[in-house]
Structures are given as C-alpha cells and as structure tokens.
Amino acid sequence: MFEQLKALIEDENRVITAGIDEKYYSDHLGHIKVKPAAVVIVASTDEVSKVLDFANLHHIPVVPRGAGTGLTGGTVPTEDSIVIDLTKLNRIQHLDKETMTLTVQAGVLLEEVQAFAESNGLFYPPDPGEKASTIGGNISTNAGGMRAVKYGVTRDYVRSIEVVLANGSIVELGSKNIKDSTGLDLKDLLIGSEGTLGIITEAKLRLIPKPQIARSVLVPFQTLEEGIDTVLDIKASGVDVAAIEFVQKEAISLSEQYLKIEFPTHKGNAYLIFTFDGDTASHVRDNYEKVRELCYQHNALDFLVLEDEESFEITWQIRGAIVKAVESVSVQEPIDIVVPINKSAEFVKYTKAISNRHQVAIQSFGHAGDGNVHLCIIKGTLKEEEWQEKLQLVLEDLYQKAAELGGLPSGEHGIGLTKLKYYLDYANEVQITLMRNLKKAFDVNQILNPNKAY
Amino acid sequence: MFEQLKALIEDENRVITAGIDEKYYSDHLGHIKVKPAAVVIVASTDEVSKVLDFANLHHIPVVPRGAGTGLTGGTVPTEDSIVIDLTKLNRIQHLDKETMTLTVQAGVLLEEVQAFAESNGLFYPPDPGEKASTIGGNISTNAGGMRAVKYGVTRDYVRSIEVVLANGSIVELGSKNIKDSTGLDLKDLLIGSEGTLGIITEAKLRLIPKPQIARSVLVPFQTLEEGIDTVLDIKASGVDVAAIEFVQKEAISLSEQYLKIEFPTHKGNAYLIFTFDGDTASHVRDNYEKVRELCYQHNALDFLVLEDEESFEITWQIRGAIVKAVESVSVQEPIDIVVPINKSAEFVKYTKAISNRHQVAIQSFGHAGDGNVHLCIIKGTLKEEEWQEKLQLVLEDLYQKAAELGGLPSGEHGIGLTKLKYYLDYANEVQITLMRNLKKAFDVNQILNPNKAY
Numbered sequence: 001m002f003e004q005l006k007a008l009i010e011d012e013n014r015v016i017t018a019g020i021d022e023k024y025y026s027d028h029l030g031h032i033k034v035k036p037a038a039v040v041i042v043a044s045t046d047e048v049s050k051v052l053d054f055a056n057l058h059h060i061p062v063v064p065r066g067a068g069t070g071l072t073g074g075t076v077p078t079e080d081s082i083v084i085d086l087t088k089l090n091r092i093q094h095l096d097k098e099t100m101t102l103t104v105q106a107g108v109l110l111e112e113v114q115a116f117a118e119s120n121g122l123f124y125p126p127d128p129g130e131k132a133s134t135i136g137g138n139i140s141t142n143a144g145g146m147r148a149v150k151y152g153v154t155r156d157y158v159r160s161i162e163v164v165l166a167n168g169s170i171v172e173l174g175s176k177n178i179k180d181s182t183g184l185d186l187k188d189l190l191i192g193s194e195g196t197l198g199i200i201t202e203a204k205l206r207l208i209p210k211p212q213i214a215r216s217v218l219v220p221f222q223t224l225e226e227g228i229d230t231v232l233d234i235k236a237s238g239v240d241v242a243a244i245e246f247v248q249k250e251a252i253s254l255s256e257q258y259l260k261i262e263f264p265t266h267k268g269n270a271y272l273i274f275t276f277d278g279d280t281a282s283h284v285r286d287n288y289e290k291v292r293e294l295c296y297q298h299n300a301l302d303f304l305v306l307e308d309e310e311s312f313e314i315t316w317q318i319r320g321a322i323v324k325a326v327e328s329v330s331v332q333e334p335i336d337i338v339v340p341i342n343k344s345a346e347f348v349k350y351t352k353a354i355s356n357r358h359q360v361a362i363q364s365f366g367h368a369g370d371g372n373v374h375l376c377i378i379k380g381t382l383k384e385e386e387w388q389e390k391l392q393l394v395l396e397d398l399y400q401k402a403a404e405l406g407g408l409p410s411g412e413h414g415i416g417l418t419k420l421k422y423y424l425d426y427a428n429e430v431q432i433t434l435m436r437n438l439k440k441a442f443d444v445n446q447i448l449n450p451n452k453a454y
Numbered sequence: 455m456f457e458q459l460k461a462l463i464e465d466e467n468r469v470i471t472a473g474i475d476e477k478y479y480s481d482h483l484g485h486i487k488v489k490p491a492a493v494v495i496v497a498s499t500d501e502v503s504k505v506l507d508f509a510n511l512h513h514i515p516v517v518p519r520g521a522g523t524g525l526t527g528g529t530v531p532t533e534d535s536i537v538i539d540l541t542k543l544n545r546i547q548h549l550d551k552e553t554m555t556l557t558v559q560a561g562v563l564l565e566e567v568q569a570f571a572e573s574n575g576l577f578y579p580p581d582p583g584e585k586a587s588t589i590g591g592n593i594s595t596n597a598g599g600m601r602a603v604k605y606g607v608t609r610d611y612v613r614s615i616e617v618v619l620a621n622g623s624i625v626e627l628g629s630k631n632i633k634d635s636t637g638l639d640l641k642d643l644l645i646g647s648e649g650t651l652g653i654i655t656e657a658k659l660r661l662i663p664k665p666q667i668a669r670s671v672l673v674p675f676q677t678l679e680e681g682i683d684t685v686l687d688i689k690a691s692g693v694d695v696a697a698i699e700f701v702q703k704e705a706i707s708l709s710e711q712y713l714k715i716e717f718p719t720h721k722g723n724a725y726l727i728f729t730f731d732g733d734t735a736s737h738v739r740d741n742y743e744k745v746r747e748l749c750y751q752h753n754a755l756d757f758l759v760l761e762d763e764e765s766f767e768i769t770w771q772i773r774g775a776i777v778k779a780v781e782s783v784s785v786q787e788p789i790d791i792v793v794p795i796n797k798s799a800e801f802v803k804y805t806k807a808i809s810n811r812h813q814v815a816i817q818s819f820g821h822a823g824d825g826n827v828h829l830c831i832i833k834g835t836l837k838e839e840e841w842q843e844k845l846q847l848v849l850e851d852l853y854q855k856a857a858e859l860g861g862l863p864s865g866e867h868g869i870g871l872t873k874l875k876y877y878l879d880y881a882n883e884v885q886i887t888l889m890r891n892l893k894k895a896f897d898v899n900q901i902l903n904p905n906k907a908y
Contacts, residue, residue: 098686098796142635153633156610171884176794178824179607179865181596181646182877183908184889188642192635209692232552238663238733279692283737340630342552370632411633423636430625435638437895442888454637 001058002038005082008050014041014088024083027070028130031331032417036063036077041085045162045170045201048084052199052447053168055082061450062166064195066107066134071334072416074141074194074452081450086136089201092116099176100207101159106136106200113205122207125151127243128412129320136200142192144412147275149369150242153412155191162202163190166443176204189438194414195449197442211277214242215284218304218315219295220268224248224364227272228345230298231368235341237294240287243275244369247319251326251363251376255318258325263318264311267301272368273319322365326376333391335375336419337402338411344371347405351375354397360390372411395422402426415453423454455512456492459536462504468495468542478537481524482584485785486871490517490531495539499616499624499655502538506653506901507622509536515904516620518649520561520588525788526870528595528648528906535904540590543655546570553630554661555613560590560654567659576661579605581697582866583774590654596646598866601729603823604696607866609645616656617644620897630658643892648868649903651896665731668696669738672758672769673749674722678702678818681726682799684752685822689795691748694741697729698823701773705780705817705830709772712779717772718765721755726822727773776819780830787845789829790873791856792865798825801859805829808851814844826865849876856880869907877908 006012016039025033037060042048055062061081068075077083089105092112096103100122104113111131117124128138128145137143139161144153151157160174174180174187190197221227227246234241249269256263265271274291276284292303306312326332339347348364351373355362360382366374377394379387399409403426409419424432435454439446460466470493479487491514496502509516515535522529531537543559546566550557554576558567565585571578582592582599591597593615598607605611614628628634628641644651675681681700688695703723710717719725728745730738746757760766780786793801802818805827809816814836820828831848833841853863857880863873878886889908893900 096796097690099794100690142639144633144635148633155639165884165888169884171882171888173885175862176860177792177862177865178795179598179602179792179821179826180862181598181790181864181866181868182862183869183881183885184651184892185596185609185642185646186885186888186892188639192639197638209690211692236551236554236663238665280740283740286734286737336635338631338633340553341632342550367633372633406630408629408631408634408636410635411631412635414635415637427637428625430619430623431627431637431640434619434625434640434896438638438640438892441891441895 005038005040005051005054008054009040009047010043014043023068024065024077027068027073027075029071029073029418032073032076034077034079036081036083037079039083039085041088043088045164048164048199048201049168049170051082051084052164052166055447056167056445059445059447061447063449064199066137067109067132069130069133070137070141070416071336071413073418074414074416076417078450084199086201087134095120101176102205102207103202104135104205105202107134109134110138117207118210121210123210124157124205124207126154126157135203135205139191139200139203140194141412141414144367144372146243146245146367148367149244150240155188157206158187158191159204159206161187161190161200163198163200165198166445166448174204192414194416194453196439196453197448212279213281213284214275214277215288216306216312216315217274217276217288217291218264218306219272219274220265220301221270221272222268222299222301224270224348225345226298227270228348228368230272230295231344232342233294233298234291235369237290239290240276240278240283241274241291241369242277245273245319245366246368247271247273247322247365248363251322251365252318254329255321255325258328259317259321261314261317264304264306264315265302273315322363323376326363326378331379333377335377335398336372336410336413337398337407338370338372339402339405339407341371343405343407344368344373347373347401347407350401351398354394358390358394360394370411399425417452420452459492459494459505459508462508463494463501464497468497477522478519478531481522481527481529483525483527483872486527486530488531488533490535490537491533493537493539495542497542499618502618502653502655503622503624505536505538506618506620509901510621510899513899513901515901517903518653520591521563521586523584523587524591524595524870525790525867527872528868528870530871532904538653540655541588549574555630556659556661557656558589558659559656561588563588564592571661572664575664577664578611578659578661580608580611589657589659593645593654593657594648595866595868598821598826600697600699600821602821603698604694609642611660612641612645613658613660615641615644615654617652617654619652620899620902628658646868648870648907650893650907651902666733667735667738668729668731669742670760670766670769671728671730671742671745672718672760673726673728674719674755675724675726676722676753676755678724678802679799680752681724682802682822684726684749685798686796687748687752688745689823691744693744694730694732694737695728695745695823696731699727699773699820700822701725701727701776701819702817705776705819706772708783709775709779712782713771713775715768715771718758718760718769719756727769776817777830780817780832785833787831789831789852790826790864790867791852791861792824792826793856793859793861795825797859797861798822798827801827801855801861804855805852808848812844812848814848821865824865853879871906874906
C-alpha cells in the first residue's frame with residue numbers, strides 16, 4: 001500500500017519503506033523506539049497535503065517530525081504510521097521589514113531564524129535551549145526558553161501559521177494584523193498542539209527591533225532558596241530583566257568537567273544568572289543596579305557583571321551544557337514542571353527531599369523567572385530494574401507535588417508520550433473531554449500523532 | 455416553561471418573563487432590538503450552571519450579557535432566548551500579590567479592575583475606551599484599547615477563566631502558571647469567542663508593577679498621511695511607547711463642541727497622541743525625544759509634551775469622547791477594521807475616497823500603533839431609506855478594501871451580529887467550517903449565543 005505514496009511525491013526516493021534510518025524511531029528522548037511503516041521526506045506543503053489526504057483515506061496514522069530534538073517522545077511513531085519528515089521545508093521565504101514579519105518554512109532551524117533576524121537589525125526573542133530545533137517544532141510545543149521573563153514564549157511571536165489539516169486541506173490561521181477579534185482563535189489552538197490537530201508547514205513570525213545592548217550578571221548564593229526568594233522581589237519591583245536562570249553548584253561542576261572550562265566564580269552553592277537588555281547602557285545599568293540591591297538584601301555572596309566577552313561566553317556555555325554534561329555520565333529523565341512562581345522555592349526544596357527519600361540523584365536548574373523548573377533525574381550506577389522502579393516513584397511524587405502546588409507537567413517541552421500518564425492523573429476530566437472532542441472535530445479519523453499530548 | 459427557571463434561582467424576582475427592561479433588547483448598537491423570552495439575573499456561577507443545564511435540556515438559546523456596552527449586537531437576543539445578565543457577579547475576589555494575579559467575577563467593570571490594581575501599586579494594562587464595560591465582556595471580545603502598542607490586548611492579561619459550558623459543567627481553563635505547554639490551549643480559544651462556546655463567570659487576571667511615570671505627547675501634522683507614515687518609523691526604531699493614537703481635526707472639533715472644552719492646539723489637520731511610560735523620568739524622556747526627532751522628519755508642526763495635568767486631561771477627554779460627540783449630533787455606524795500596520799495610511803486614504811464617492815460623512819480615528827482604524831459612518835441629514843442604501847454601499851466597499859489589504863473586520867470589538875455578513879463574505883471557508891465544527895464540539899445543541907461571530 002505504501003507504494004502508492006511514491007506516486008504522490010516528486011522524487012520517489014523520498015518515500016522510504018525499507019531500511020528506515022533509526023533516527024526516525026524516536027526523538028532526543030531515545031529510550032522509546034518504534035519503527036514506523038514508512039517515512040516521507042516532504043519538499044513542499046503540497047506534498048504534505050497529498051500524504052495526509054492519502055493517509056486519511058486509508059486511516060493510516062501520521063506522525064510529523066522536525067529535527068527530532070524533542071524530549072518527550074512527541075515524534076515517536078507507531079508501527080503502522082507514516083512519519084512525515086519536514087526538515088527539507090527549510091527556506092527562509094520573506095522578510096517584511098515594515099510589519100517586521102518573517103515568513104519561514106516549518107523546517108527552518110531556530111538558530112537560523114535568530115541569526116537571520118539579527119543580521120537584519122531585528123530580533124526573534126524566543127530562545128529555547130536547543131537552537132538546532134525546527135521552528136515548526138517550537139510552535140508545536142509552544143517552546144519557551146531563557147528570555148520568556150521579558151519577552152514571552154513562542155506563542156507570542158507567531159503572527160500566522162500555514163497548516164495542513166488531517167483531510168489534506170491547507171489553511172492559514174492568523175494574519176499579519178496586530179490585533180484580531182475576528183472569529184475563534186484557531187491559531188493559538190494549533191500552537192502547542194503537538195501535531196495532533198494539523199501539520200504546520202509555514203509560519204509568519206513577529207520580529208521586534210534588536211535591543212542594542214545586552215548584559216549578563218552572575219550572582220552566587222549560599223543556598224538555592226535564597227536565590228529563588230530574591231526572584232519574587234525582582235518581579236514585584238518591575239525591573240526590566242530579560243532572563244533569570246537558576247542553577248546549582250553540582251550541575252555547574254558537571255558542566256565544567258564536561259566542557260573543560262571554568263565557571264567565573266566558585267563562591268556559594270547556587271547561582272542566579274540574569275540578562276538585561278535595552279537600547280542604552282544607562283537603561284541596562286539602572287536595571288541591574290536595582291537587582292544588585294535586591295540580591296544583596298537576600299544575602300548574595302557576590303554580583304558579577306559579565307562585561308568581558310570571555311566570562312559571558314563561559315557562563316552561558318556552562319549553563320547551556322548541563323543536560324549534555326549529565327547525559328555524558330549517565331542516563332537521565334528530563335523534567336519540565338512549571339509551578340506558580342511563588343511556589344518555585346517550595347518545589348525545588350521538595351525535589352531534594354525526594355532525592356533523599358528515594359536515594360536517586362536529581363539535578364535541578366531552570367527558568368527561575370517563570371517557575372519553570374527543569375530536573376535531570378539521574379540513573380547513575382543503578383541497575384536497570386532498580387532505576388525503573390525508583391524512577392516511577394520519583395515521578396509520581398514529583399507530579400503529585402506539582403499538582404498540589406497548582407503546577408503543570410510541562411512549561412515548554414510539551415506532554416508528548418512520556419508525560420501523558422502523569423498529566424492525565426491530575427488533569428480535569430472536563431478539560432480532557434473538551435480536548436478530545438476538539439481533536440475529533442479537526443481529525444475525524446484520528447490519524448494525527450495518535451496517543452500523544454492529551 | 456420559564457416558570458421552572460424560578461425554582462433554580464435563589465430569588466425568583468431575578469427571573470423575569472414579563473415586563474422585561476428594554477435594555478435587554480440590544481446593546482450600545484441600539485438599532486437592532488429583539489425582546490427575549492426571559493432574563494435571568496444570576497448571582498453565582500452555580501446559577502449560571504443551573505440555567506444552562508435547563509436551557510440545554512430544552513434546547514433554548516442562551517445569550518450572555520454584561521454591561522451591554524458592545525458595539526456589534528453581540529448580546530442582541532433571539533425571541534425564544536434566555537438572556538443571562540452577569541452584572542451581579544461583581545466581586546473583586548482575591549489579589550495574590552506574589553504572583554500578581556487578581557481574581558474577579560465576570561461582572562466587575564474594567565474601571566474597577568484598573569482602579570483596584572492601581573490602588574495596590576499594580577497595573578492592569580488593557581485600556582479599552584469603554585471603562586464601564588465588564589471584564590467578562592472584555593474577555594469575550596478580546597478587547598484591545600489604547601495601550602496595546604506596548605502591552606498587548608486583553609488576551610495577554612488573562613491567566614485563567616472559569617467557564618460554564620453549554621451542558622452546565624463548570625471548568626477552569628488556564629492557571630496561575632506563567633508558562634504552559636500542557637494540552638490544548640482552550641483558554642485562548644474561549645477568549646474572544648463572544649459567548650458562543652461557554653459563559654465566562656470568573657477570571658484570574660495578570661497584573662504587572664505599575665509604571666511610575668507616564669507622559670503624553672500631542673503632535674499636529676498638516677495631513678493624516680504624514681502622521682500615520684511616522685508611525686512605521688517609530689515602530690522600527692524600537693522606541694518604548696505605550697500608546698499611539700491618531701485623530702483628525704474634524705473629529706476633534708465635534709468633540710470640543712460636545713464637551714465645551716478646547717484642544718491644546720489648533721495647528722494642522724491631524725494629530726498623533728502618544729503615551730510613554732516607565733519607571734524613571736529619564737527613560738520616558740529619552741524615548742519621547744527619539745519620537746520628537748522622527749516626527750519632525752515627517753513634517754510635524756509641533757511637539758507638545760503634555761506636562762501639565764490640565765492639557766493632559768483635556769487631550770484624552772477629547773479623544774475619548776469622539777464617538778459620543780458624533781452620536782450627539784447624528785446616528786452613526788461604528789467600524790473596527792484592522793489592517794497590517796503598513797497599510798493603515800492607504801486604508802484611511804481610501805475611506806476619504808469612499809466618503810466622497812458615496813457622499814456620506816466618515817470620521818476616522820483610532821489606534822495608529824496597531825493598524826486598528828475606527829470609523830464613524832455618519833447619517834447626518836440623510837433620510838432613513840437613503841442612509842440604509844448608502845451605508846450598505848459604504849460598508850461593502852470598506853470591507854472589500856480591508857480584505858484586499860489583508861485586514862480583518864474586527865480588531866477589538868468582535869464580530870457580533872452586525873459584522874457577520876461582511877466577515878463571511880471574505881473569510882476562508884476552511885476556517886469557518888473549523889470554527890463551526892468546534893462550536894458543535896463545545897455546544898452540541900447549539901444553544902449559546904446563536905448566529906453570532908462566525
């Protein structure tokens with residue numbers, strides 16, 4: 001049957017049914033692998049439409065896939081499914097300078113969008129950690145990243161998307177208009193829908209003028225709690241700050257060893273890393289000076305303005321490499337829980353209790369400015385069986401605590417496959433029923449990315 | 455049958471089937487009036503749930519209504535419908551200072567939200583013109599307002615909403631979490647849905663720290679085109695500006711006569727009015743000085759920084775009273791078209807051509823910073839029949855031109871009843887089908903605010 005697909009695609013070599021590359025079995029998660037029935041590497045929106053039309057007719061599941069950098073198994077296929085590889089939709093198509101709108105195909109990488117914008121004096125604010133992810137993937141998970149404190153998340157920079165629906169029809173949702181009170185907000189429904197309602201093939205992104213100056217600051221504290229407590233006061237002060245990250249000494253040490261470079265300070269046990277940006281040096285300085293005061297009120301041990309290029313680069317390299325550093329020494333389970341910002345400290349404290357209770361190492365770090373706590377739960381020297389058993393207990397405790405605090409299982413990675421159970425454990429049934437009914441309204445034969453997200 | 459409703463509501467006097475107040479026949483639009491079968495003035499979410507459960511069982515249409523300040527007939531009932539009056543849900547319930555979240559019932563007025571926030575050193579940025587509108591109505595239309603240039607619209611300040619669905623079930627959509635990649639974004643689907651998917655009974659609003667300083671500036675130009683052209687350069691410059699309004703001399707004159715006060719300048723024929731805000735006088739000044747330069751490059755005739763309270767008050771009073779001033783002398787049709795920002799000048803120019811072509815007076819003013827052009831199409835001395843005929847021609851021309859420019863029929867008022875035809879004339883069929891299918895998924899018996907929005 002999949003042979004028929006070859007007639008629909010310009011180059012039949014892009015329809016693969018034998019010798020499928022193992023990369024298509026999973027995403028960055030890695031440990032759940034399923035071989036799909038076919039892979040189609042599409043080269044146009046029209047080809048996506050043809051494949052969906054075919055799949056819909058024959059009730060074949062379809063799993064869209066970008067760069068495969070997801071952390072939740074969101075692109076893990078089923079055995080009977082067609083994987084649509086969108087990475088060849090990689091053209092930056094048009095920059096409309098007057099409306100500051102950049103049109104890109106879904107397979108363009110985040111780093112390419114950022115670089116293209118900046119080379120034109122513009123700025124794409126969302127800054128998820130994985131720069132080699134596709135913009136389509138970023139939109140499908142409503143990816144967040146470092147600069148969300150000031151600028152918001154991917155959702156806030158999508159003016160419109162071109163989407164292929166399950167039946168193959170192509171529709172643009174959203175527009176270049178800044179305001180919109182016309183009809184239902186279908187665009188925002190598709191953003192973050194993890195490929196379950198349609199396949200995003202193109203996007204018009206909202207850019208902003210590039211801030212002229214950005215300055216980072218590194219602040220050590222004796223304890224993580226002191227650092228996180230400072231964040232509430234900073235937010236209440238109205239200071240203009242673009243990023244507030246937190247990280248612990250152990251994670252820094254792992255990352256130092258992995259990269260073989262040295263962090264600018266070894267004082268204290270926990271760090272806040274800030275970025276301030278703006279158009280004048282005085283604006284940036286005024287704002288970090290206010291933060292300096294607040295940090296010292298909370299017993300900061302130092303306040304390092306990273307004025308030289310080297311310490312700036314090293315700080316962010318080390319922060320950025322934590323997950324890879326952990327993964328270089330052990331299997332790990334990545335967590336993306338978000339809690340209301342005034343519950344962050346309590347949640348992070350709880351992860352330590354859990355780590356002790358179950359005797360499993362947990363590294364915590366993440367986005368202190370918006371309550372999005374990343375954890376690496378670390379296998380270390382545990383045997384596979386013991387690891388699986390302990391991991392389950394740790395996960396159950398963590399998601400229960402998050403729910404207790406009014407938090408959610410995902411702040412920016414999506415639910416995918418691996419978090420679905422934990423989401424459903426604490427989700428409101430009325431909400432889930434609504435989501436599934438909406439899914440049916442979009443995808444009558446339920447072919448799109450089955451068993452994911454909700 | 456409506457007698458059964460009385461048993462569901464604590465005080466049966468709040469169920470009205472005889473002697474229904476005429477205000478329930480329409481909204482601010484006025485000229486379409488329909489008497490509903492019943493009005494229920496609810497006093498709790500639970501009562502909304504009971505009424506919907508009853509209505510759903512008997513397939514009776516339900517029209518939710520706040521302060522009735524809508525401009526599109528969005529709350530005009532049908533003859534067989536129950537109007538649910540939500541104005542008694544008027545409690546400000548809780549301020550969570552740590553997360554800067556304000557919980558209010560849907561019937562609380564915008565001006566009450568703004569005042570309460572400011573009295574606590576906080577700020578609710580959305581600033582729709584009609585301050586006596588309810589927050590539930592603001593959310594249902596995704597109301598915009600003056601400060602959208604810097605701060606965005608109502609959608610951007612809603613953390614969560616409590617919604618009663620057509621079958622009477624109560625659900626909270628959204629949460630206090632800043633980031634969210636968990637399941638489908640139902641909250642944003644409900645925002646701007648004009649009462650067609652559920653009835654909003656409560657909201658958790660996101661507040662921000664109150665900017666310490668705000669300064670307005672009034673800039674006259676010889677022509678409106680020069681003023682509007684300046685706006686593109688201002689946006690490209692990255693200047694921090696909260697509001698950019700445009701208005702023409704004729705509208706100012708009407709408003710001056712109506713209020714019996716004098717505008718601070720009579721130079722030129724068109725005006726831009728800016729608001730700059732921030733935490734320091736120097737930040738505000740730095741930004742308006744950049745704008746001063748750009749304005750003079752575009753032949754501004756003056757640049758009046760409104761430092762004294764009186765000229766500040768007068769300027770905004772006159773701007774705010776334009777619609778009322780027009781309505782004090784004539785029947786008018788309000789327009790809320792939005793176009794991509796680089797098409798604003800062309801659109802406004804076109805309205806003048808239309809005015810000449812059909813010999814109908816049109817006043818244009820609005821939100822220059824986001825392409826949202828308000829028009830008053832003025833009946834003046836035209837006889838009713840001639841007016842209706844000309845109005846149709848004008849509307850058809852306007853909505854066609856908006857569509858040609860990639861614009862939309864509503865930037866912030868919603869589609870309601872009066873714009874539905876024009877929306878459907880140019881809407882994409884796939885989109886409308888999706889919207890209607892979603893509506894069915896939410897509201898199986900199609901009882902909620904029938905024949906509105908899409």
